[in-house]
Amino acid sequence: MTYAYLFKYIIIGDTGVGKSCLLLQFTDKRFQPVHDLTIGVEFGARMVNIDGKQIKLQIWDTAGQESFRSITRSYYRGAAGALLVYDITRRETFNHLTSWLEDARQHSSSNMVIMLIGNKSDLESRRDVKREEGEAFAREHGLIFMETSAKTACNVEEAFINTAKEIYRKIQQGLFDVHNEANGIKIGPQQCISTSVGPSASQRSSRDMGSDSGCC
Amino acid sequence: MSDKGDIETEVITEATSILEDENCEPTKNFESVDQSAKSESKSEPVASTRKRPESKPSSDLETSDVLPVQTSQAAGKETVSKDVPHTGWGYWGSWGKSLLSSASATVATVGQGISNVIEKAETSLGIPSPSEISSEVQYATGETSAKENENSSPMSGPFGVFSTISTAVQSTGKSVISGGLDALEFIGKKTMDVIAEGDPGFKRTKGLMNRTSTLSQVLREAKEKEEQWTTNEVTMETDKKTHYGLLFDEFQGLSHLEALEMLSRESEIKVKSILNSLSGEELETLKCELEQLKEAFSLAEFCEEEEEEKKGDEDFTKEITEVFSQLHVSSKPEKLTRARNTACEWIRTSLAKPLEEKEEGKKQLEAEKIEQINNNSIEDIHAFAIRSLAELTACSIELFHKTAALVLHGRKQEVTAIERSRALSQMTVVLCKELSSLSKEFTTCLTTAGVKEKADVLNPLITAVFLEASNSASYIQDAFQLLLPVLEISLIENKTELPEA
16 A cells, blocks of 8 residues: 555557557556557556565556647656557557657656567567667667567566666666656655665666566 | 634524525435434524523633533533543544534535635634644543543533534534535535545645645645555554545546646646737637637536436436537547446445335334344445545546547547537536435435434544535536636637647
8 A cells, every 4th residue: 555656657659559558467467459549648556566665656558649649748747767669560660769769858857767668579470670679779778678568468567667676776876856756756655765775775676677588 | 702602603503504495405215314304403503592601611621622622522421322432533523524514515505705614613613623633532532431420410501502512513414414515515625624624634735725736736645645644543444445535546536637737737838828929809819719718617507506406317327428429529438427327326225225124114123123234334335435436536537638638639620619618517517416416325325324323423424425525526626627728729729720739
């Protein structure tokens, strides 16, 4: 029920790449092959545990349709983390990443942690974007990268949690002002943050970040 | 002291007089409740106006808040046997709450400023500030039991007076049940003051509600305080289940509200910059049109008395679907109607059994029967009521948010912004009425299930349902207002054929 921090996430990316499915898999642990088009934004929330701390993730799952673009931009503000999703079977969704990234950078805090996600890794036979390409793009733009499958749940958990770990690390490094809500972080009820700084924990979590290969 | 007494009586009599008015519009199922409430409320004002607490009581109370302490004593003597524990908040909370709710019902009908009357009620009855409550409760309860132990003779002197006052308060609390909250639920933000007194989360947020803070901020704050309070002071699972704020957030009401606020704010900025870029005649025409739009948002219908009483069950779904379709947005209010129908179904099954059995059981040992028959305890009903209100409100706000998104999204418009505003305004009325009617039904469930319960157990639950219903209505109305800038920008863009920014 209680949490140490609340992080606001946004999920962005082209329509049909599986944003809502990723969220559903993460919050409800199920997969829905046919999903209604998202209008504006939908929400999900889940508690995760990072270094023994309960963290509530409040996830804003935005509409991917181009026509909603100007509206969804309004929702970016105050996000601590973003999942930027493309579909590994549709190259155009990968090609649009730059424009999504520009949008994200422009409309949210500069400290926002961005996780690049190549979704639908279960459809290996239809793959159109190589894993290395995703990795290269992430490296170039300073993003974390993972390939996931909302269908098989592969790496879904990890994608959300690793993002949270990175945010948590930034908090401990003092990069995030947790008292400024524009950063998308809120301190949970009855928390005393002054005592929460622990460099050893942050080092450990940053090392964890790399181990994302897993099943995909 | 004596003029305080005057004001106090005023509040109570006002409350009771509207109660009688409200009783004039019969609510089908609850004739028996009505009658009992009526007979009580008829006798009470006389009792309470007959005597005044003229003399300072002789007891050794040094605080200036003499009255509430004594009233609690009186109430304690009257309704509570020695071994009933007076638990801190519950006991005091109930007392203060039921008075406040009746006072606010009065306000809405009589048309006075609510803060005015609350202030009156506070000064006259000396309702303690929330922070004082806990210490006073201990004091008061200590006093009560001490007095009861040493003095077994019938109540005399000032205590007699106080007991009548407290009965009056209790009966007004009860008759709110029959009268309903038609009025209270429409008072909007001013309800904050009332809620602040009764709700542990809100009470500390009181005063936060100013121009600079947004609604969702206030709500979030209240929710966080509530969470804190929950962890600090409440350990029982059941208590968590009845926290409106937590439930509202669980149903994503808070998130939708925040998102709606974002869209609203962005639209507002756009409208301003467009207005700044215009001049002369063009500006005047636009201003005029925007003014018309604003009028559609003023909710004039709320002031009028509702003509029809509650209609059939199916009607809400039909009505809301119809109104919603006038918006011409590609979405349907299914989630809302589903949630509402679940609530109605629950009420129906909950009421069906006890009512039937009550009829035949009347000649027999009624109390025993009802005890057996009731599957749902009053706590269950209360929890479900609060949950339903939170869910319906969250769904309503989601609906407004989606509408805002779709209005901003839509390029071709078959309807004008004014037409949409009117439909939205009507939707707000329908939603608020439905919440009112639901809260009435929930409290009927409560009174039916709780016939055997003492007033100080039942009343706070009833009051809580009404307060949250009025709370809900306020959120819905505030959310509705957030749509104004959205429709303004839609009007402008449709008019000037501006390409989407």
